[in-house]
Amino acid sequence: MNQTIIALAINGIVFGLIVALIALGLSIIFGLLDIINLSHGDFFMVGTVFAYTTLSVLGHFWPALIIAPLIGFALGALIQFSIIQRIKNNAALSIVATFGLSMIIQEIVRMTFGAAPKRIMPPITGTFGMFGIEYEWYRIFAAIASIVAIGSFFIFLKSTKLGVWMRAVRHDRDTATTMGIPTQKVYLFTFGIGFAMAAVGGVIAAPITTVDFRTGVDILPFCFMAVIIGGLGNLPGTVAAAVLLAFLEGVISGFATPTIARIFSLVLMSSVLLIRPQGLFKGLTK
Amino acid sequence: MKPFLRIENLSKSFGGVKAVNNLSLELFPNRINAIIGPNGAGKTTLFNLITGFIKPDSGKIFFDDIELTHLPIHEISLLGIKRTLQIKSVFNSMTVYENLWITLSAHQGNVNPFKEISRYPEIKRRVNEIIEQLGLEHFANIQAGALSYGDVALLEIGMAIITSPKMILFDEPVCGMSPAETEKVVSKITSLAKETHIVIIEHDMDVVFKMADEIVVLAFGSKLASGTPKEIGSNQQVKEVYFGTDEVDA
């Protein structure tokens, strides 16, 4: 029993890191574009499909880690250009638009990929002994890959010109424009990066979850929870919240059902919203 | 004579900056009181504290012996204390008529969900009265969102006076107005002062010195000086705070 809890807890952390990657994408789209992106979970799902397709077409899993962000970025930029831009950052309309987008993405996947859930084998097999249990190597890889992706994202934000521009637009859109920052390009880029990050998360998660056109719907509320509990606009907070929530849910599901664990996270989230809407991790804000 | 507004040791900080610093103030009836001071002196913050937008860190506010300090905004309003805002804001999707209508209806605490709006002749009569008084006939059925800035300011004044309040706080009432509009507003406020307690924040010194009977100067959140326009006009400290020390005139 003890060992199951440990396994569940570590699974939680691994899962939390993957979700953190996805939630960061959601957060920057929300923070810069004022868009509540209801299709963000589907971006993740598309990532899992990329993994499956790469594996079945090329015979290898690893290329997906390169293909997914590239195609994901292109798709994200395309969506921003053709749809999001025309709504002029109206949050209410963005809900309808991204809801419609979600329906379209799910249906396209259902048409091409099929309605039946599929599984893919982890590219790294085997387990090793840790804390008295046998733990899968792939999950450790998944955690590390997520950390690398998240780390790269933060370095990008801090050190590159585009990253600085993104932060400027997030802080004060109008001033950024008058300073000569090409805000339109920044929006394109932001949406592209958001999609790419979710897609990479999907690729990493594919071997440990099912590839199914509906997986986006389940992961979306979790991402929103991470963004809110972490604090809107607080990117490191989002990461911390995602990991914390997944860890707690993992542990609780050892004692009760996963559904009860989810209820717990939701109640925690309600409390945060009502008592401390700026999030739990205020101190980490840049 | 008793003061109608009494501020006792009022303090409010925003993240380390003391916007209002241990301010004590008394304003007396039967005169137009103006509050002036350089930017950041705490004038609008004071209005916000009085009307309940923000709660002070310490101190008390009394209106006619009723303590306002911890009351919510709408309760303070229902006591008969109305204000205009620095950035003029009204109900944009409603017409001028409807804006005035709801102001009066809300003041009467009317939340009847079943009676039709057209069945309130007394409110209609009073709204038309105000529209006439302020010369808003042309705009009565225009959406407030479509009005020019000066007309919105007029509407706001209409909304402030329609309930025949006990006290009105005007926050820069003539800001952005043409000389003709300014003249109209100044005479309106002056005539109001006979029945209502008036407190004005204003930057336009001509208007202040013309209208006010009593001026309070704020600087850095505290009271620097108070007195008649003549006294304030010759007060050296006041000049310094506005224009800086003039080293030529030693």
Next chain:
Amino acid sequence: MKIHLPYAGLLLTLALAPWIIPIIGDPFWLSVLTEIIIWSCFAASINFLFGYVGLLSFGQALFFGFGMYGVGIGISSFQLPFWPAFFLGPFSATVMALITGIFAVRLTWHYFAIITVVFSLIFYFLALTLKSITGGDDGINFSLPDLFNFMGYTVSLTNTTTQYFFTLGVVVLCFWLIKIVMSSPYGRCLIAIRDNDVRASLIGINVYKLRLSAFVIAGFLAGVSGALFALFGRYASASYMFYHVSGEGVVWAIVGGVGTLLGPAIGTGVFILIREVVSSHWQHHALIVGAFAICIVIFAPEGIVGLWKKYSKRGPK
């Protein structure tokens, strides 16, 4: 009380539908129309909060669910007769709206939208957990008690036409209620809060209390539609409490036209019709629905009713 001509015309058409529809097509479409009417009430509850108060609720499915289960559990677990069961639905939804509203209404805009989702998810998962009572996603089935039983003359909703008129009557009453409320001082207060909540409190409106009351009204409306739905399908399932259902309602309301009386009905009608018409020929109707939603948002952000108003103003001069 005057009834405007367009409304009267619409009502007349709807009243004659059970006889018109079999002439022009399959009688099955009467059931579709009944469904449209039921869900219009749901969309109306969302529009009431968003269009008139400025609060976007993404969790109306919660109150729909309580309305639905109020009837379902009332009949299957408590063997209630028709009217008490039909009353229990909206009643429990209204109570839930009061309880959740006390907390939710303290927040605004994004946070309000999010907490409505969170609350609805909590109860969705609770409903899944309490599978023995709610039947979880599979749901519970039950048979319908008679509406009215007098001296051997029975009126029951198992008759499609009776069902249609019952549903139509209830929903028309709800829309009429909305119209009356919005033409009242209370309704004006709500609009004031929507336009400028700071100004609203400055003129003496208790913004919190009014928002809460509006939230309760919206909860009631969603509960009514849930109860009607349960009666329609003799079925209640937790899957109708999922946030996706709320999302659809939001889409219908916004596409129909936010802040208008008939907008929610039109939006609901359009989407359900598209779904039914397309799905009989092509299984991928979701593509059309999604594309349609996006097009409306880009080209007609005021919704269908907004478009109508714009063109009828420009009309023959």
